[in-house]
Amino acid sequence: xxxxxxxxxxxxxxxxxxxxxxxxxxxxxxxxxxxxxxxxxxxxxxxxxxxxxxxxxxxxxxxxxxxxxxxxxxxxxxxxxxxxxxxxxxxxxxxxxxxxxxxxxxxxxxxxxxxxxxxxxxxxxxxxxxxxxxxxxxxxxxxxxxxxxxxxxxxxxxxxxxxxxxxxxxxxxxxxxxxxxxxxxxxxxxxxxxxxxxxxxxxxxxxxxxxxxxxxxxxxxxx
Numbered sequence: 001x002x003x004x005x006x007x008x009x010x011x012x013x014x015x016x017x018x019x020x021x022x023x024x025x026x027x028x029x030x031x032x033x034x035x036x037x038x039x040x041x042x043x044x045x046x047x048x049x050x051x052x053x054x055x056x057x058x059x060x061x062x063x064x065x066x067x068x069x070x071x072x073x074x075x076x077x078x079x080x081x082x083x084x085x086x087x088x089x090x091x092x093x094x095x096x097x098x099x100x101x102x103x104x105x106x107x108x109x110x111x112x113x114x115x116x117x118x119x120x121x122x123x124x125x126x127x128x129x130x131x132x133x134x135x136x137x138x139x140x141x142x143x144x145x146x147x148x149x150x151x152x153x154x155x156x157x158x159x160x161x162x163x164x165x166x167x168x169x170x171x172x173x174x175x176x177x178x179x180x181x182x183x184x185x186x187x188x189x190x191x192x193x194x195x196x197x198x199x200x201x202x203x204x205x206x207x208x209x210x211x212x213x214x215x216x217x218x219x220x221x222x223x
Contacts, residue, residue: 003118004028004047008038008065009054009080018052021107022114035060039068048075050118052110055081055092063095070096070139076121078113080105090154093141100154129164131222134206136161145203155180156199159192163210163220172217192217 005027009015012033019029030045032038036059042048051069055062066077079097092100099117101110129136135144141157143150152160158180163171173189181191196218200207211221 002028003049004030006030006032006038006041006048006051008032008035008052008057010034010057018107018110021111025111034058035062035065038065042069050114051075051077053077053079055079063091066095066097076117078117090141093154096139129161131164131167132206134164134203136164145206150202152202155195156202159195160199160203163218167220167222170213170216170219176217
């Protein structure tokens with residue numbers, strides 16, 4: 001079955017460049033030049049496998065389009081934006097985005113992210129998780145500890161989600177970095193240790209379930 005992507009970007013040169021890269025990878029691409037055009041094309045075609053959505057657009061911005069789509073579909077959404085603050089990421093996730101990439105970006109990195117999202121979607125891995133007293137509502141970017149909301153940064157949220165998805169499995173730091181930070185991340189893998197420390201402090205008694213595996217990485221231990 002052909003994989004069709006709705007690409008929504010008001011800058012013609014960026015849209016054409018990204019479309020060409022996606023087409024070379026074998027994807028069918030439907031282009032939209034603004035938010036209103038995106039909604040019309042979404043309403044006329046429910047067979048999209050993924051939506052790549054710019055934030056700053058005329059008529060309807062990306063957040064409005066994402067909210068509309070999310071009310072009608074679980075299609076994965078990858079948001080593109082020049083806004084790269086944590087608050088902007090949270091707004092994007094709250095609007096229904098599954099992933100977020102900041103401009104300027106490499107088209108090759110974007111294609112890699114697209115492949116990763118489509119792979120996760122095909123495995124039905126974008127879903128809520130309950131593990132003991134921890135509940136993760138993925139679409140809402142909401143983490144509950146014993147029924148109470150806990151405030152996590154976007155990376156802490158993704159890290160906890162990944163650990164719970166793979167509970168009782170040992171995850172190497174390199175695995176965590178490539179999944180949570182993206183394979184294009186070039187920072188020190190000690191950033192994983194820093195985020196684990198912060199995450200443990202925020203999830204109360206369940207912090208003890210995040211076990212350090214010496215010289216390898218971490219696992220969320222739950223029986």
